[in-house]
Amino acid sequence: MEVLSALSLLVAAAGRFVTAFVMAELDWRNGTDRGSQRRAAIGAGIGALALGLWTLLN
Structure with a gap:
């Protein structure tokens, strides 16, 4: 579920x-x-892409 959330954050960013x-x-x-x-x-x-990647990797 966290991966899906991080991916949606990356797409939005x-x-x-x-x-x-x-x-x-x-x-x-x-x-x-x-x-x-x-x-x-x-x-x-x-900044938004970095936040999304950090969320995805952690």
Whole structure:
């Protein structure tokens, strides 16, 4: 059951990361980027994926 929970967390984190990165990329291309949106999206995605992997491995 814990494995299923960790896998669902990983899938949700990956989806959130892709969505945030694509939105930040579109903002950057449209010239409406506020400077740190891309870095924040990447950092949030990496943090969420790391949490999911840690949960899966422990």
